[in-house]
Amino acid sequence: MSKIVKASELVVPTIVVGGIYGQAGVGxxxxxxxxxxxxxxxxxxxxxxxxxxxxxxxxxxxxxxxILDVLNExxxxxxxxxxxxxxxxxxxxxxxFIAKDxxxxxxxxxxxxxxxxLIKAEFAMLKLKMKQLNKNLIxxxxxxEEKDGETRVCRLDVAGSTGKDxxxxxxxxxxxxxxxxxRTISFSPCQRYYAKNSINLDDMIQIPTLDEGDENxxxxxxxxxxxxxxxxxxxxxLVERNKLMEQGRKIISGNxxxxxxxxxxxxxxxxxxxxxxxxxxxxxTEMIYNIDTKVFG
Amino acid sequence: MNYLTPTLLNSWLYYLNSEYCTIDxxxxxLKREPFERTKPMQDGIDFxxxxxxxxxxxxxxxIQGADYQVKLTGEYNGIMIVGVADFIRPDxxxxxxxxxxxxxxxxxxxxxxxxxxxxxxxNNFKYLIRCGKQDYEEEYKYKEGQAEKLIDDFISWLKAxxxxxxxxxxxxK
Numbered sequence: 317m318s319k320i321v322k323a324s325e326l327v328v329p330t331i332v333v334g335g336i337y338g339q340a341g342v343g344x345x346x347x348x349x350x351x352x353x354x355x356x357x358x359x360x361x362x363x364x365x366x367x368x369x370x371x372x373x374x375x376x377x378x379x380x381x382x383i384l385d386v387l388n389e390x391x392x393x394x395x396x397x398x399x400x401x402x403x404x405x406x407x408x409x410x411x412x413f414i415a416k417d418x419x420x421x422x423x424x425x426x427x428x429x430x431x432x433x434l435i436k437a438e439f440a441m442l443k444l445k446m447k448q449l450n451k452n453l454i455x456x457x458x459x460x461e462e463k464d465g466e467t468r469v470c471r472l473d474v475a476g477s478t479g480k481d482x483x484x485x486x487x488x489x490x491x492x493x494x495x496x497x498x499r500t501i502s503f504s505p506c507q508r509y510y511a512k513n514s515i516n517l518d519d520m521i522q523i524p525t526l527d528e529g530d531e532n533x534x535x536x537x538x539x540x541x542x543x544x545x546x547x548x549x550x551x552x553x554l555v556e557r558n559k560l561m562e563q564g565r566k567i568i569s570g571n572x573x574x575x576x577x578x579x580x581x582x583x584x585x586x587x588x589x590x591x592x593x594x595x596x597x598x599x600x601t602e603m604i605y606n607i608d609t610k611v612f613g
Numbered sequence: 614m615n616y617l618t619p620t621l622l623n624s625w626l627y628y629l630n631s632e633y634c635t636i637d638x639x640x641x642x643l644k645r646e647p648f649e650r651t652k653p654m655q656d657g658i659d660f661x662x663x664x665x666x667x668x669x670x671x672x673x674x675x676i677q678g679a680d681y682q683v684k685l686t687g688e689y690n691g692i693m694i695v696g697v698a699d700f701i702r703p704d705x706x707x708x709x710x711x712x713x714x715x716x717x718x719x720x721x722x723x724x725x726x727x728x729x730x731x732x733x734x735x736n737n738f739k740y741l742i743r744c745g746k747q748d749y750e751e752e753y754k755y756k757e758g759q760a761e762k763l764i765d766d767f768i769s770w771l772k773a774x775x776x777x778x779x780x781x782x783x784x785x786k
Contacts, residue, residue: 436747464716465632466632471716472717480749481749483749483750504756505721507722509718510717510718510721513754514737514752558703586734587733588732588734588735589703592680
């Protein structure tokens with residue numbers, strides 16, 4: 317049996333891998349912990365800054381080995397892993413390699429270029445391991461401001477290329493900031509920051525203020541649940557488009573070209589499929605299509 | 614009929630947003646002055662071809678079953694829009710880039726992720742980027758009305774800078 321699965325038959329994932337970055341003090345860690353049943357991997361010692369009411373089970377990381385060890389433990393009680401922060405995790409990985417090979421630090425105290433290759437390879441392995449856990453995965457990062465020509469842009473504060481590399485596995489990357497007195501998270505890229513939205517979230521969501529006793533469930537309720545619903549909708553739409561293409565092909569094979577054009581219009585196909593079918597129709601007949609009269613003759 | 618392409622729009626956007634681009638650079642594109650293919654341009658074309666041939670593992674899952682080098686046409690307000698998309702799947706448009714330096718968001722000020730979705734009704738767009746030996750991706754979602762606004766802005770700008778007639782003269786099919 318073939319192992320190839322058609323795009324329209326792919327299983328729709330029910331977990332998300334996301335990233336949150338942005339202004340200091342805006343509440344990134346608290347937002348990250350609003351994922352379902354989280355385990356916090358606290359690499360920057362920031363758990364004490366989170367309101368006690370919203371803290372969760374935590375690994376207070378002292379070395380990269382702590383992270384490797386915890387990933388080998390029984391994590392069945394958790395639905396989400398939160399890495400806070402990604403930048404500090406990369407620093408731990410860097411120190412891990414330096415401890416093994418001190419020559420990775422030059423005499424001048426800078427890092428030998430070789431270390432970035434090692435970090436990249438290690439992070440690739442770690443990503444794979446974390447993905448295999450099949451849990452929601454949330455990365456938190458601080459922002460750093462850089463100048464790009466005349467514009468000041470906000471980027472993930474992560475050493476080396478890991479910040480750019482991690483984006484490949486993310487379903488979303490949200491930028492958190494205060495807009496007036498509102499705390500917001502944006503998923504739509506703009507001049508000032510990059511964001512990612514593979515799971516059809518709203519462009520910007522206002523982050524609710526948590527009063528005493530309020531449940532911290534922003535990611536669960538406002539992001540994961542709608543995204544799963546929208547993924548299913550997008551999947552259903554793809555299936556429908558495929559069905560319409562099949563119908564279109566039947567029309568081409570069973571009708572005279574000018575009649576086929578009329579019937580194909582009634583299908584209401586999106587532009588690309590419509591153009592593609594038209595090319596198939598042109599290829600299926602020896603008649604010539606006249607662009608001006610829009611008729612085969 | 615007058616027409617425009619993502620290349621022309623990119624040249625304009627680059628002029629507007631980059632301190633390294635002068636009006637003369639943009640005018641060369643607007644006047645369709647012939648230019649020699651530079652080595653980085655050729656490298657980009659060669660790399661794209663290698664991706665199509667499946668020579669770069671990272672790209673293979675994205676381009677599986679995709680159409681390659683798809684010529685797209687459409688119309689807006691009496692203007693013909695023409696472009697060639699690198700790869701198209703029913704749910705995704707892909708543009709392959711090769712660059713010497715990369716930061717996230719580098720391709721925000723380009724037009725492919727706005728124009729190609731408009732021409733296809735496929736709203737998901739990914740730039741797949743090779744920089745050195747690293748591969749990255751940058752993703753955009755098309756929002757209704759974005760292409761119309763970009764084209765309207767471009768035409769208004771041409772009129773405001775008295776370059777509208779130049780465009781009409783050189784971009785006419």
